[in-house]
Amino acid sequence: MSWMLENDSGQSYGARLRGLIDSGKTLSVPGVHNPLTGMIARRVGFDALYFSGAAFSASLGIPDIGLFTLDELTQALRWMVKASNMPFIVDADTGFGEALNVVRTVKDLEDAGAAAIQIEDQVLPKRCGHLDGKTVVSPEAFAEKIAAAVGARKDTLIIARTDVRAIEGMESAIKRGIMCREAGADIIFPEAMQSEEEFRTYAEAVGGTMLANMTEFGKTPYLSADQFRDLGYQIVIFPVTTLRVANKITEELLIDIKNKGTQVDWLERMQTRRELYDLIDYERYQEIDADLSFDKKPK
Structure with a gap:
């Protein structure tokens, strides 16, 4: 969270x-x-x-x-x-x-x-x-x-x-x-x-x-x-350890994109959009923003 x-x-x-x-x-x-x-x-x-x-x-x-x-x-x-x-x-x-x-x-x-x-x-x-x-x-x-x-x-x-x-x-x-x-x-x-x-x-x-x-x-x-x-x-x-692995994998990905012009071979190895949003609690921020909206507050 x-x-x-x-x-x-x-x-x-x-x-x-x-x-x-x-x-x-x-x-x-x-x-x-x-x-x-x-x-x-x-x-x-x-x-x-x-x-x-x-x-x-x-x-x-x-x-x-x-x-x-x-x-x-x-x-x-x-x-x-x-x-x-x-x-x-x-x-x-x-x-x-x-x-x-x-x-x-x-x-x-x-x-x-x-x-x-x-x-x-x-x-x-x-x-x-x-x-x-x-x-x-x-x-x-x-x-x-x-x-x-x-x-x-x-x-x-x-x-x-x-x-x-x-x-x-x-x-x-x-x-x-x-x-x-x-x-x-x-x-x-x-x-x-x-x-x-x-x-x-x-x-x-x-x-x-x-x-x-x-x-x-x-x-x-x-x-x-x-x-x-x-x-x-x-x-x-x-x-x-995490930095070394992240750097190595990133380098391999970038070489592949440079050579092939596409990232499609890496999609199965990626963190998905949904997984990233879950990690950073994106939807909860949206809920808070909606709750704080002045237009939606009772008058």
Whole structure:
């Protein structure tokens, strides 16, 4: 149901996400790159969504190296949350600056509806977590950012993502995870783990709520949500999956239209007009418009 037609549940998005985590099941959280994709994810039964910085950057036609602004991210998030009315985990990259900047980042994103805000320990210009050549800030500087985020939030969960495993190894990654937990992080996200054993070792050493990144074509082996649950992870994100599939299918369609001058071979694979209207509640808007018409009101 569209945000214009739906009443607020009265429970904050952060509280809703906490409830999902406390339920004991491992959450599969797909990344969505526009509001309509979020509505589809809700319709098929997902409980929470992920707003990836990589997917947002790509949707703007730019690489994931920290080029979009906080205001651009916040405005996009508002539309995402309104469209789906679901808890969003939001990738805030490095927090848009140092600890003081992180305070504003958290306040702005929470005001826009973020259920959880993810902050990482890379140095700008950042890179995709599964690429080489990354650099990270000191453990103390990162813990300071996490503490600032925790102090600034009202009900939003704070996620600490560390990229240090690829740079300094598992021991440093574990130390950072523990330091971030002590700084108040609700969830720890070790990026680019390279085996089941690394995931298990990390979760056992750091403890608490853990998030795993099940991205494609990276350093992490393909594991299911059930496998991650057995390794000690309560949240599994699929950050760019929907964007990659949508882009690939769109490219194939456009090539076919360019070569054949028609789309008829694709009709069976399309979302129909009726299906799209059902998704966005088109008829309900028409009913509201008719009810609001002054000409039809009794005089």
